Amino acid sequence: MSVDEDEQESRGSRVGPVPQGEPEFRPYHHPAAGWGAAKSVTRFMAREGALPVDGPRAIMKMNHENTGFDCPGCAWPDDTKGLHLDICENGIKHVTWEMTRKRVGREFFAAHSVTELAGWTDYDLENEGRLTEPMVYDPASDHYVPITWKDAFELVGRTLRELDDPNRAAFYTSGRLGNEATFLYQLMARELGTNNLPDCSNMCHEASGRAMQASLGTGKGTVDLKDWESADALFIFGVNAASNAPRMLTALAEAYHRGARIVHVNPLVEAAATRTIIPHDFKDMATFHSTRTSTLNLQPRIGGDMALIRGMAKAILEQSATDPKALDQEFIERHTAGFDAYRAVCEATTWEEIETQSGLSRDDVLKAARVYGDADRSIISWCLGLTQHEHGVDTVREIVNLLLLRGNLGREGAGPSPVRGHSNVQGNRTCGIDHRPTEAFLDRLAEVCAIDPPRAHGLDTVGAIKAMNDGDVTVFVGMGGNFALAAPDTPYTFAALEKCELTVQVSTKLNRSHIVHGRRALILPCLGRTEKDHQRKGVQSTSVEDSMSMVHLSVGMKRPASSHLLSEPAIIAGMARAALPDSATPWEWYVEDYDRIRDTMAKALDGFEDFNRRVRLPLGFRIKQPARELVFLTPSGRAEFSDAPLPDVVPEPGTLALGTMRSHDQWNTTIYSDNDRYRGIKNLRTLVFMNRADMRERGIADMSPVDITSTAKDGSHRHLNGYLAVPYDIPRGCAAGYMPEMNVLCALVDYSTQSDQPIMKHVKVTIVPAAAA
Ligand SMILES: Nc1nc2c(c(=O)[nH]1)N[C@H]1C(S)=C(S)[C@@H](COP(=O)(O)OP(=O)(O)OC[C@H]3O[C@@H](n4cnc5c(=O)[nH]c(N)nc54)[C@H](O)[C@@H]3O)O[C@H]1N2
Ligand SMILES: Nc1nc2c(c(=O)[nH]1)N[C@H]1C(S)=C(S)[C@@H](COP(=O)(O)OP(=O)(O)OC[C@H]3O[C@@H](n4cnc5c(=O)[nH]c(N)nc54)[C@H](O)[C@@H]3O)O[C@H]1N2
């Protein structure tokens, strides 16, 4: 690695704003959402200049049948009734952030050199507002200077045409990109001749996709909101729903009201595992009436989930010796394969091992098993707490194992339900962003689009970073997102981008990925989802797919932040035409009318038949999940049990397992403030949550500075110094802190061998009182 430690410290550490006061930690005892959220929203909108007219008007339009735009906040589905104003604090903040009145124009870039901007916090960079025109990096002056769209496309086109091998380019996608742009983007990459399509999903739910594909023959969850409304038991693993999927609170509160059991499994008791005031329930708001959102909270050690689930399965199997109804024998016989091997591995796993590996007592495991055994219909839901681990795939497969035991699949109120991250990350995969496309997908693409797509697998996020560092990839195109900061091993990723011949970022806001750039660099500003997209044939809409496979239209209604912005499909078409001057693909014609893109997608993609008509139905349409119909596209044609051994997740003596996560006031790499309301934190991001006993053992006082050192699989060390230790209700041996700051601690070599996902929730660290304190 070529980056020295000083540089690592100065560039990786301050992401959030400069704190406005002394760091504070006061445990939060109020319900989630409710008035705290309402107050925070009002303050935030005022700051972004969104009051008094635009903000509320836009929000009334959000998530409304097919007349509004899809909330870019998260991938939680819209209310099935379609009429509820189902919105949340963080969704509103996210929209307001995009609609800000602040602008970054050419004067801004003329006033600040890139070297100067490198010293700014990430908060300050994004806080400058919306990008307004294309800019190119000028090495002579070290400034970004204006460039015309035509010249920008020509620079991209020429650089791509001159590559001796198309695999020297990588095309990153962040999960905001609409389906139509997604389809064009992957088509461009494949027509050029590469499957190098890294995406944010490689850091997010790759493990879920791979696990469910292997077990069920589909990479997606099989349930929808109606199922959530009729489940008897809900198991919520590893998600901070009150912050990251706040509309789940409504579903949890409703479930509680109807008497469903709700089990939260998380090393931290997050706000969604307590009580909530539903923000759109005006009566509840007025009377401060809160509803419980949990009936049981379990706090396993980091990585201990698989052992817990195995324990639940073991208990159900033991019960079946005397109670024939404990298992759904008929389902197991008719629809599954591998049951005997799974039963054997459950029997062979001792209770002692389950207790040690989960960090839970046998009693607690049995409590969860009883909830599961008593319920007729169970849904198991999860997010990053399960996926960003070495054994993420095995753990998600263990969830499916448990569901299969009682036939919790293919019927109402039951099944697996991953909570996706970015609002269209699921749609991206459906529409072709996959570095490991199937032969069937490529065959159809070849036929429908008359191209000859490459068959060799491409690079994912980790692979692309390594290839850029090795000089094998020299052109990086980022379609949204903030690759520099979101990816692991910050200094190594910075170095990777800096080695490129050309980096291109298609973005709405200024961020670190513009400042850390290749020899040549372009900033291409695009329309946001809230904005009106005028093309030759009129105002266009794009479609997105939520966590539960619902595809619906999103129509922007705001005047664009600048008249120079182009839509994402137009930018992709511009780059494609410049790179492939003789292409027979009608790029320009597609952009005139997105219905034309949809017509092609209807022919090329499974489940998109009659796309243009169905997407205009009031609530859009649901992509069929074969597993939901008990059709399993697996080699055996059945749902397959897995029988992996339990991994050893107990930290070695002296070390801790550190999970990196989001605060309440951030959206991935976008930081709104230094507060984390539900965890009781104010004015502080450079912190590490620790168990009191672990602190005492190390001589660490409350809120005192500590030095954190991680040890990677290859034995290399990484450091973050001077972080404040916050005593927290977290199991012994576990610690937690915020991404993206802590990406400095995540080595690129620390990716899961099962999913290739960076292991962002289980970093092996030592923590000691700060040397400089
Ligand atoms: N407001 C807002 N919304 C967002 C985002 C955002 O940044 N801000 N990001 C979006 C994206 S891209 C995504 S992927 C999702 C992410 O949503 P989350 O998965 O909620 O993301 P994290 O903040 O990483 O939180 C992970 C949770 O897992 C828990 N956890 C950590 N380790 C373990 C473990 O070993 N086992 C278990 N059971 N739990 C564990 C942590 O305590 C934490 O509650 O949210 C999406 N929505
Ligand atoms: N340590 C650690 N690292 C993590 C994670 C973790 O839990 N721990 N989580 C990982 C996960 S789950 C994810 S999904 C990634 C997130 O990785 P990314 O998706 O790459 O990052 P974001 O922060 O969501 O990207 C924000 C930028 O997107 C741009 N943007 C916003 N809206 C639009 C739009 O409509 N169009 C375009 N073109 N650009 C837009 C803006 O310029 C903004 O600065 O981070 C990963 N990194």
Ligand SMILES: [Mo]
């Ligand atoms: Mo994500």
